[in-house]
Amino acid sequence: MTDTPHRRGADRTEAIMRATLELGQEIGYAKLSMEAVATRAGASKQTIYRRWPSKAALLFDSLLSVNAPALDYPDTGDIVADLRTQIHSAVDLLTGPPVGPLFRALISEAQHDPQIAAALNERFIGPQADKTVARLRKARDEGQLSPAFDLTLAMAILSGPLYFQLLITQEPLTHAYVDRILDALFTGLGPSPRIERSSSARERDHRGRLTPPAAT
Amino acid sequence: MTDTPHRRGADRTEAIMRATLELGQEIGYAKLSMEAVATRAGASKQTIYRRWPSKAALLFDSLLSVNAPALDYPDTGDIVADLRTQIHSAVDLLTGPPVGPLFRALISEAQHDPQIAAALNERFIGPQADKTVARLRKARDEGQLSPAFDLTLAMAILSGPLYFQLLITQEPLTHAYVDRILDALFTGLGPSPRIERSSSARERDHRGRLTPPAAT
Amino acid sequence: MTDTPHRRGADRTEAIMRATLELGQEIGYAKLSMEAVATRAGASKQTIYRRWPSKAALLFDSLLSVNAPALDYPDTGDIVADLRTQIHSAVDLLTGPPVGPLFRALISEAQHDPQIAAALNERFIGPQADKTVARLRKARDEGQLSPAFDLTLAMAILSGPLYFQLLITQEPLTHAYVDRILDALFTGLGPSPRIERSSSARERDHRGRLTPPAAT
Amino acid sequence: MTDTPHRRGADRTEAIMRATLELGQEIGYAKLSMEAVATRAGASKQTIYRRWPSKAALLFDSLLSVNAPALDYPDTGDIVADLRTQIHSAVDLLTGPPVGPLFRALISEAQHDPQIAAALNERFIGPQADKTVARLRKARDEGQLSPAFDLTLAMAILSGPLYFQLLITQEPLTHAYVDRILDALFTGLGPSPRIERSSSARERDHRGRLTPPAAT
DNA sequence: CGCTAACCGAGACGGTACGTCATGTCTTAAA
DNA sequence: TTTAAGACATGACGTACCGTCTCGGTTAGCG
Numbered sequence: 001m002t003d004t005p006h007r008r009g010a011d012r013t014e015a016i017m018r019a020t021l022e023l024g025q026e027i028g029y030a031k032l033s034m035e036a037v038a039t040r041a042g043a044s045k046q047t048i049y050r051r052w053p054s055k056a057a058l059l060f061d062s063l064l065s066v067n068a069p070a071l072d073y074p075d076t077g078d079i080v081a082d083l084r085t086q087i088h089s090a091v092d093l094l095t096g097p098p099v100g101p102l103f104r105a106l107i108s109e110a111q112h113d114p115q116i117a118a119a120l121n122e123r124f125i126g127p128q129a130d131k132t133v134a135r136l137r138k139a140r141d142e143g144q145l146s147p148a149f150d151l152t153l154a155m156a157i158l159s160g161p162l163y164f165q166l167l168i169t170q171e172p173l174t175h176a177y178v179d180r181i182l183d184a185l186f187t188g189l190g191p192s193p194r195i196e197r198s199s200s201a202r203e204r205d206h207r208g209r210l211t212p213p214a215a216t
Numbered sequence: 217m218t219d220t221p222h223r224r225g226a227d228r229t230e231a232i233m234r235a236t237l238e239l240g241q242e243i244g245y246a247k248l249s250m251e252a253v254a255t256r257a258g259a260s261k262q263t264i265y266r267r268w269p270s271k272a273a274l275l276f277d278s279l280l281s282v283n284a285p286a287l288d289y290p291d292t293g294d295i296v297a298d299l300r301t302q303i304h305s306a307v308d309l310l311t312g313p314p315v316g317p318l319f320r321a322l323i324s325e326a327q328h329d330p331q332i333a334a335a336l337n338e339r340f341i342g343p344q345a346d347k348t349v350a351r352l353r354k355a356r357d358e359g360q361l362s363p364a365f366d367l368t369l370a371m372a373i374l375s376g377p378l379y380f381q382l383l384i385t386q387e388p389l390t391h392a393y394v395d396r397i398l399d400a401l402f403t404g405l406g407p408s409p410r411i412e413r414s415s416s417a418r419e420r421d422h423r424g425r426l427t428p429p430a431a432t
Numbered sequence: 433m434t435d436t437p438h439r440r441g442a443d444r445t446e447a448i449m450r451a452t453l454e455l456g457q458e459i460g461y462a463k464l465s466m467e468a469v470a471t472r473a474g475a476s477k478q479t480i481y482r483r484w485p486s487k488a489a490l491l492f493d494s495l496l497s498v499n500a501p502a503l504d505y506p507d508t509g510d511i512v513a514d515l516r517t518q519i520h521s522a523v524d525l526l527t528g529p530p531v532g533p534l535f536r537a538l539i540s541e542a543q544h545d546p547q548i549a550a551a552l553n554e555r556f557i558g559p560q561a562d563k564t565v566a567r568l569r570k571a572r573d574e575g576q577l578s579p580a581f582d583l584t585l586a587m588a589i590l591s592g593p594l595y596f597q598l599l600i601t602q603e604p605l606t607h608a609y610v611d612r613i614l615d616a617l618f619t620g621l622g623p624s625p626r627i628e629r630s631s632s633a634r635e636r637d638h639r640g641r642l643t644p645p646a647a648t
Numbered sequence: 649m650t651d652t653p654h655r656r657g658a659d660r661t662e663a664i665m666r667a668t669l670e671l672g673q674e675i676g677y678a679k680l681s682m683e684a685v686a687t688r689a690g691a692s693k694q695t696i697y698r699r700w701p702s703k704a705a706l707l708f709d710s711l712l713s714v715n716a717p718a719l720d721y722p723d724t725g726d727i728v729a730d731l732r733t734q735i736h737s738a739v740d741l742l743t744g745p746p747v748g749p750l751f752r753a754l755i756s757e758a759q760h761d762p763q764i765a766a767a768l769n770e771r772f773i774g775p776q777a778d779k780t781v782a783r784l785r786k787a788r789d790e791g792q793l794s795p796a797f798d799l800t801l802a803m804a805i806l807s808g809p810l811y812f813q814l815l816i817t818q819e820p821l822t823h824a825y826v827d828r829i830l831d832a833l834f835t836g837l838g839p840s841p842r843i844e845r846s847s848s849a850r851e852r853d854h855r856g857r858l859t860p861p862a863a864t
Numbered sequence: 865c866g867c868t869a870a871c872c873g874a875g876a877c878g879g880t881a882c883g884t885c886a887t888g889t890c891t892t893a894a895a
Numbered sequence: 896t897t898t899a900a901g902a903c904a905t906g907a908c909g910t911a912c913c914g915t916c917t918c919g920g921t922t923a924g925c926g
Binding site (some may be wrong): 155180 | 242245321327333380383396412
Binding site (some may be wrong): 460461462463535536537539540541542543544549552553557564584586588589591592593594595596597599600601602612613618 | 676677678679713715752753755756757758759760762765768769773801802804805808809810811812813815816817828829832840
């Protein structure tokens with residue numbers, strides 16, 4: 001009476017996703033087989049297929065089931081500091097286990113599964129991008145940024161290089177790299193004399209620029 | 217003896233890669249099977265495995281075999297115009313068939329095959345990035361950019377959003393989008409009043425900035 | 433409350449057997465699945481398993497539920513005519529739908545299900561054989577057959593070749609073939625000149641013989 | 649180099665059939681699974697399916713592979729003795745392992761697989777029946793039987809009751825039962841006084857009759 | 865010019881996983 | 896309480912590819 005080998009729908013769902021995450025970390029999400037997940041979860045393949053149409057869909061839901069820390073932008077009034085805080089967190093999440101490998105596997109799948117691509121955008125990429133844009137908009141509304149500041153493009157410039165590093169060059173994604181991009185966006189692509197600058201000076205300059213004025 | 221079912225070494229290599237490209241375009245590179253390639257090419261699986269250790273390796277060589285136009289930067293003296301010309305070409309290449317889907321498939325594979333990732337970087341991404349950096353360096357040396365301009369980061373900011381669009385949002389990668397990024401990099405993230413500006417005025421301003429001066 | 437999706441005990445039993453017969457005729461009794469029967473009958477699998485322990489048992493009861501004409505021997509006083517009448521009827525029943533295929537399927541099942549074999553003998557084969565033996569006994573008692581006539585063996589000789597034809601050679605089981613066997617049993621295996629013979633002559637000869645006297 | 653895990657086509661065929669026979673005897677031919685055969689034979693399922701289109705076909709070939717004693721009729725000049733000898737042998741073969749259960753399983757399959765039915769008739773039933781008919785014909789030609797003796801029907805009367813017993817009543821098939829049928833055919837359905845009769849008397853009477861003259 | 869070694873296609877082979885189907889048991893909710 | 900509905904673990908199905916391994920047949924290049 002007390003062992004209850006299995007009980008209700010949701011229980012199975014959870015067990016399967018847990019098995020997916022475990023196996024994914026052990027043998028890699030690319031080599032994951034439905035068969036192995038079923039065995040590990042003590043579930044039948046049918047039960048898995050009842051809920052998820054494909055391995056990618058299972059991966060996706062497993063990713064969602066990871067109780068990720070809510071990545072909401074802080075609002076200290078300092079747009080750069082807030083972006084930094086938030087992007088550092090995002091990078092930490094997307095880089096480390098268990099989310100990192102799973103996330104990369106899903107992007108990989110998204111290249112030949114439009115449904116996964118759509119879901120990924122709707123549930124993962126999009127919301128996060130929206131938050132970034134929203135935080136930038138608030139800063140612009142508060143006059144910290146030029147009224148004409150291109151919010152969406154700024155978001156792309158903040159995100160793009162990170163994904164480039166994550167997916168293409170596959171070099172480690174450090175906080176320092178994030179800082180370089182933030183500095184480029186708001187301080188300029190030039191010699192970044194930020195170390196010497198006082199924080200008040202930095203704050204005054206938060207107007208969205210990649211470069212200092214060229215040496216005349 | 218006029219039909220010559222097959223001949224010699226290199227011939228086979230070519231036939232196999234041709235079959236790979238054909239099948240990839242017909243059924244998608246993800247669903248491609250060595251079996252199907254062998255059949256289509258009139259080759260035996262053994263012959264394929266003799267030359268390529270994995271499907272990804274075959275895809276990679278097939279990608280290289282596409283006689284892509286050399287993507288070398290022009291040098292008209294105008295750094296922005298040259299970047300624009302070159303990146304437009306690159307985007308056209310990476311977007312359209314047959315390279316586009318194949319390229320995406322390879323990036324997909326690279327997520328779980330470090331060898332492919334390395335090869336992709338060494339033979340594809342890296343060289344192109346180097347050319348971009350080189351062209352930027354030349355512009356800096358010629359005084360068109362601030363001496364402190366961060367060449368590598370600029371490259372990442374130029375490339376990142378494009379890959380983001382290609383791999384993540386999977387929206388069409390247009391010339392217009394490339395132009396927006398270029399403008400952001402060199403003109404600023406602001407209202408881009410470039411339409412009214414004379415070209416000479418634009419040229420004068422090529423100093424690497426994302427934003428106009430904030431409204432004071 | 434006019435649709436009454438289902439009602440009470442016996443109703444279900446009937447609906448399930450009807451569905452079994454329908455599906456059996458449509459897709460064959462061998463490919464019949466409990467699942468399909470349940471769906472067709474609008475019943476749950478549990479309800480089926482409550483009543484029948486196996487598919488074969490369900491088939492068996494479905495066979496019994498076919499309102500087969502009672503196959504009782506007529507008694508006109510002419511043993512051969514009566515046997516002929518009765519066996520013709522039996523052959524017609526066992527050959528045509530829906531009983532034929534179902535009967536064969538059950539014999540098939542009986543080869544690896546002793547319970548079905550037993551039931552088949554008790555409820556189907558046995559009673560019919562008993563009737564044949566009884567009719568033969570009566571004829572013997574009336575002096576139409578030799579007192580030493582082996583009733584059981586005669587039954588086997590009458591039945592055996594029919595099952596041989598039904599199950600093994602699977603050639604059509606005709607009335608003519610039945611007649612040949614009857615003639616062999618009562619007239620002889622020889623040239624059967626029965627066509628020229630008067631019926632009275634035939635009757636006189638009903639003593640149970642397979643052959644005419646050999647040509648001396 | 650001496651272990652040779654497997655080598656040539658035919659080897660596999662043999663191993664698979666051996667595994668089929670073994671498993672069939674252990675767990676029954678009805679419960680036999682291709683999966684189990686493959687495992688036992690150390691073969692892959694594909695290899696099995698390459699050779700046999702269905703489980704029944706595999707069973708059939710396995711049956712043929714049993715090195716059954718050639719069942720050729722002796723010819724001692726005494727038709728009844730020869731039939732007896734031969735049918736006793738046939739019954740022994742078809743009754744005992746490994747042929748018996750396999751044979752019954754195949755007849756079972758033949759009820760819903762016309763190909764098996766055809767093969768069974770062509771390769772198993774037919775040839776044996778032909779031999780019986782041929783032996784009977786020889787006897788007729790030699791004058792031991794009436795010129796008008798119906799050879800085919802005699803064969804059916806000899807075989808039918810045996811299959812009836814094997815498949816339907818499933819009672820043991822004894823030599824004694826065979827003898828009763830033979831006696832019915834050649835001596836008559838009557839009181840069989842064969843025990844007291846001299847063999848010469850019996851021989852004289854071999855004219856193909858089921859009954860003695862009725863008691864007048 | 866003929867022989868031999870390398871290479872080829874063909875495809876069999878042991879595997880692994882696929883995605884589907886049916887089994888028989890179980891639970892739930894409605895009637 | 897009986898039911899329809901259907902989830903569930905199990906296990907087999909038949910198929911698709913994987914990567915390895917003979918097989919013969921054909922060149923090609925050396926002798």
